[in-house]
Amino acid sequence: MDKIRVGLFGLGTVGTGVVKVLDDHKERIIHKLGCEVEIVKILVNDVSKTRDVIIKKNWLTDKPDDLIDDESIDVIVEVMGGVENTKELLERAIKNKKHIVTANKDLMAVSGQELLRLAKENHTDILYDASIAGGIPIVRTLVDGLASDHIEKVMGIVNGTTNFIMTKMTDEGLPFDQVLKEAQDLGFAEADPTSDVEGLDAARKMTLLANLAFKMEVNLADVEVKGITAITQDDINFAKSLGYTIKLIGIASMHDHKAEVMVEPTLLPKDHPLANVKNEFNAVYVYGDAVGETMFYGPGAGSLPTATAVVSDLMEVIRNIRLGISGNTYVDPQFKRQIKTPDEKFSRHFIRLEVEDQAGAFQEITNIFTDNNVSFAKILQLPATEEEGRAEIVMITHKISKAQLMKSLEALEKIAVVDRIISHYRVDGEE
Amino acid sequence: MDKIRVGLFGLGTVGTGVVKVLDDHKERIIHKLGCEVEIVKILVNDVSKTRDVIIKKNWLTDKPDDLIDDESIDVIVEVMGGVENTKELLERAIKNKKHIVTANKDLMAVSGQELLRLAKENHTDILYDASIAGGIPIVRTLVDGLASDHIEKVMGIVNGTTNFIMTKMTDEGLPFDQVLKEAQDLGFAEADPTSDVEGLDAARKMTLLANLAFKMEVNLADVEVKGITAITQDDINFAKSLGYTIKLIGIASMHDHKAEVMVEPTLLPKDHPLANVKNEFNAVYVYGDAVGETMFYGPGAGSLPTATAVVSDLMEVIRNIRLGISGNTYVDPQFKRQIKTPDEKFSRHFIRLEVEDQAGAFQEITNIFTDNNVSFAKILQLPATEEEGRAEIVMITHKISKAQLMKSLEALEKIAVVDRIISHYRVDGEE
Numbered sequence A, B: 001m002d003k004i005r006v007g008l009f010g011l012g013t014v015g016t017g018v019v020k021v022l023d024d025h026k027e028r029i030i031h032k033l034g035c036e037v038e039i040v041k042i043l044v045n046d047v048s049k050t051r052d053v054i055i056k057k058n059w060l061t062d063k064p065d066d067l068i069d070d071e072s073i074d075v076i077v078e079v080m081g082g083v084e085n086t087k088e089l090l091e092r093a094i095k096n097k098k099h100i101v102t103a104n105k106d107l108m109a110v111s112g113q114e115l116l117r118l119a120k121e122n123h124t125d126i127l128y129d130a131s132i133a134g135g136i137p138i139v140r141t142l143v144d145g146l147a148s149d150h151i152e153k154v155m156g157i158v159n160g161t162t163n164f165i166m167t168k169m170t171d172e173g174l175p176f177d178q179v180l181k182e183a184q185d186l187g188f189a190e191a192d193p194t195s196d197v198e199g200l201d202a203a204r205k206m207t208l209l210a211n212l213a214f215k216m217e218v219n220l221a222d223v224e225v226k227g228i229t230a231i232t233q234d235d236i237n238f239a240k241s242l243g244y245t246i247k248l249i250g251i252a253s254m255h256d257h258k259a260e261v262m263v264e265p266t267l268l269p270k271d272h273p274l275a276n277v278k279n280e281f282n283a284v285y286v287y288g289d290a291v292g293e294t295m296f297y298g299p300g301a302g303s304l305p306t307a308t309a310v311v312s313d314l315m316e317v318i319r320n321i322r323l324g325i326s327g328n329t330y331v332d333p334q335f336k337r338q339i340k341t342p343d344e345k346f347s348r349h350f351i352r353l354e355v356e357d358q359a360g361a362f363q364e365i366t367n368i369f370t371d372n373n374v375s376f377a378k379i380l381q382l383p384a385t386e387e388e389g390r391a392e393i394v395m396i397t398h399k400i401s402k403a404q405l406m407k408s409l410e411a412l413e414k415i416a417v418v419d420r421i422i423s424h425y426r427v428d429g430e431e
Helices: A013-024 A026-033 A084-095 A105-121 A138-144 A146-150 A160-172 A176-186 A200-214 A233-241 A303-323 A361-371 A402-414 B013-024 B026-033 B084-095 B105-121 B138-144 B146-150 B160-172 B176-185 B200-214 B233-241 B303-323 B361-371 B402-414
Strands: A003-009 A036-043 A075-078 A099-102 A151-157 A244-255 A258-269 A281-288 A292-299 A346-356 A376-385 A390-397 A418-427 B003-009 B036-043 B075-078 B099-102 B151-157 B244-255 B258-269 B281-288 B292-299 B346-356 B376-385 B390-397 B418-427
Touching (some): A003 A013, A003 A303, A013 A036, A013 A303, A026 A036, A026 A303, A075 A084, A084 A099, A084 A105, A099 A105, A099 A303, A138 A200, A138 A281, A138 A292, A151 A200, A160 A176, A160 A244, A200 A244, A200 A258, A233 A346, A233 A418, A244 A418, A303 B303, A346 A361, A361 A390, A361 A402, A390 A418, A402 A418, B003 B303, B026 B036, B026 B303, B075 B303, B084 B105, B099 B105, B099 B303, B105 B200, B138 B200, B138 B281, B138 B292, B151 B200, B160 B176, B160 B233, B160 B281, B233 B244, B233 B346, B244 B418, B346 B361, B346 B402, B361 B390, B361 B402, B390 B418
Parallel strands (some): A003 A036, A075 A099, A258 A418, B003 B036, B258 B418
Antiparallel strands (some): A151 A281, A244 A258, A281 A292, A292 B292, A346 A390, B151 B244, B244 B258, B281 B292, B346 B390, B346 B418, B376 B390
């Protein structure tokens, strides 16, 4: 029987999980692939360290070249993290005709397209589902699914950290800073949480998903990104009282050959399935021409889900080797890059204004919206606090363009009766 | 390049869809399989009928033997429906070493295990994902997923007809009969809806899923089944006022090597993801040891989603042929069949009683529950209607065994102050 030989970069919690899963499911894997899978070498920092898993003594090495230059190794499984150095090692491995499986989201976000192209040139595969949404096989769904030819929209929660924070803020009424601290203590947020809370991590993932879904080269710079750091309890409570839940949502959509990709705090009707995805879980909706609406939901993080996703990708790589169809993981852009302009991006919006509590103020404000053709589904005017002589207006618009929104907000900022625009967010998930 | 030759049983809406999808995605399929797929013959009733799809004249035949005895055909795709006659044709095809893809839920429910065993003997595959939950690849997830070795629970909405009915009854306040009629008019319910509304169709599917998930032979007779015909607007409204939504839920779970499978109207917290799966959609949760909680959501029916699912299964069959691993679609039971007894089945329950409005009635009732060690999370006592001298009590129990529930209900039926047990349903989805 054929045997596929695997080298592992890294033996932390995910790496250890991979070794365990491969060992526990040995028979099953032979059954599903028609060949054996054998780990032959593992790159670690310290070969003398005691390990949580049974490994053969001669597996361990601290020299990358022991794996990269070993001609018998077919696949490198990269679960050690790091960007620059790791990229260089993987490039050399690819040039030595090795297939790659990686769970490294930072690496794929920064250098994914480049590595995928290099792999294509070398007729090897890179599988990276574990780097996107942990337990959810979303890359495979977009690449393999027949419906993927005509995907209209991909929408979801693709960052576990921010979803954990939004859940705690919403359900327990806690302020952002306190929840962030809790997330850090639990290991759901990193010491420097910027990339998560500013929406960057989600934006990178949406960029990769948009590329796959639409077969169009979408760049990170094309994504409109807004993080969750400015969201307050008042925003959450006003949203609640109007029947909505605020989530950090990534959306990639395509109409008339033009793409729109964004990551923004979004108000969803509280009975929308995504509104009920809690804590560190991820969920991704795919709207396809043929299949209609499908959703995938699963843990966004965790070492065992990630190890399982890595092994699934490894099995796929091996299946491709055995079918003689390796080298197809880079999807060539088939369509010209066309991104929607602000006057082509339509959505409903939630807007909160602090205004002077004086006669005619409301009239002045509605005039501005009328001038910009903006009409409203809901308006809440809150009783003025007498001490301050200020009132608050909360509105939900009908569908308007991003250009209409921006023009209205600019005009509002200029009139004296508007003290400030407190916040504004997209509203989605309704017909 | 290799070529795989396919024969089609049936050219209705799904069959036509299959021909279209195969044609539209010709290049993509070659890309994914490393071989070509060609339809060579289609079994129809009337060869002279005009068709909605471009087909070659010599494809059509009204003689099953033209396909069954054609040695060049590798795979039969069965999308014509029917049980007895279809089963016999497929058996002959399997004996002629043909692989089968089917979307026939009635056939698989009645004869699935038998056909799968026959296929195993003949080293051929039967793939039937399209017969379970339309657009959701749940069979593949349970069979392929590495997590499938330790699946603890499968829970979901696996019948589109009843979910459509429950959605309309809940959201629009319409009575069962009227909604059923609407479902029939829309083609979501059959003229004889018994198998759907009594929960039988869902029970058959849960039987198949339990077999796959737990590798244990679970029979239809092991499934506790309760349909939705007795659910009233009052039930729905009381559930709502307590924060729940009623759905027809299938659950297969396994603890201490003992399985429990049921299909019952179930109260779920209204923010539970399954509570928000609407209309004809299906959704299945899988709780695995390694991956944790994952959910799949998609259209439960429809000719295009079904055709797409059929083609996905066809591609899987072909991949298996090319990998030399055909004949593994029947999963041998690995564990001894052990089904939980009523005193091992634990759940919370919603109970509605109509009682005499007299002093001491409440005391008498609570005594019975206390005797059976049943305690309550919530009790609603409704004001008596004076004309009748009757009151209503709505309760939600803490976790109790099915045996405790049944004993309590039996005892309640015997005391004079209880006029009748109006309804009782499981409560799930809470910690």
